[in-house]
Amino acid sequence: MLGMYDMPATKDANDRFWKLIQGHLGFGPQYLTRDRDFWDVWLDPELLFAQTCGMPYRTRLHEQVKLVGTPDYALPHCPRGHYYSVLVARTKDGREMRELVSGTFAYNEGLSQSGWAAPITYLLDQNLKPEKLLETGAHALSAQAVVEGRADFASLDALTWALLTEHSNLGQTLREVAITPPTPALPYITAIGQDAACVATAVSAAINDLAASDRRLLHLKRLTQVTPAEYLAVPNPPKPKTLMARN
Incomplete structure (x- = not known):
């Protein structure tokens, strides 16, 4: 699943990105998942590849999935593999x-x-x-x-x-x-039982193989390695109801 940035303008490019990843892996689903709840996919024990958000990763997912890597979008004002x-x-x-x-x-x-x-x-x-x-x-x-x-x-x-x-x-x-x-960008994850290093190698190769037009459309530059500790170090603010209850 690549649902975090899967708007109509990027849908076809995401499909091509996944086909390249699958080709380098040599196995995996034929198509991206677009008809299931995010949490259902992220926690699926058969999950091969998905992108999640930094806050779900640090608050609920980090002990239940493996970190594959972090995409670098070459955004201004921040280091590689970060966003704001x-x-x-x-x-x-x-x-x-x-x-x-x-x-x-x-x-x-x-x-x-x-x-x-x-x-x-x-x-x-x-x-x-x-x-x-x-x-x-x-x-x-x-x-x-x-x-x-x-x-x-x-x-x-x-x-x-x-x-x-x-x-x-x-x-x-x-x-x-x-x-x-800036904080670490949205991480790629895989299930505990998967080989995260193997998936990361396939993702890096797929980014390199993307057509220049697709790389520009997706703003994808490279795969970086941001450690779990860096994600976990990001502060968690009050929840909405807690914030509103403050004087």
Whole structure:
């Protein structure tokens, strides 16, 4: 499963990426899984290859899966294999962050590194807290909530923001207000019973074999090795209900 960045514009490129991985492995499913719950796939004892998020990995998955590696998207402002969150507001809304927090913050879910953990940690470090929350279920839906005025600001991971600006008009209707400090990017994982080193070798070879157009479309540069300890060192902020209960 490559569902974390599997929007319509990248679907075919992800399919080709998986076929290359499968070819280098010499075995595996013919097609990517797109019809099952993420957690069902991540915890499947037969899982061969999937991408998860840093917060699920460190809070629930790290003892139940093996880390294959971390894709490097060559994002600005961060080291290899890292990413960050972009806090966005409407282009016509000129308020700064200290004013925006008096409104509604849209986030995809409370177990998201880029949609919840990174922005809330960033805000709390500045003694700021959103007045209201809106859970949307997806980064793109958080962005749309801001565009429609149902939220005042939202947090998107840097790659999702890049993809949305490339393949939609959101880059014209939304603006960057702030970015968070970088943390390890979304890791590739496999089941405990799989050979993670073998999968990593196949993934690296597949990235090298991708057509240049697909590498550009997916923003994939290389596979890097970020240690489990680096993922586990990232702080966990309060959960949404806990945060809202604070005075």
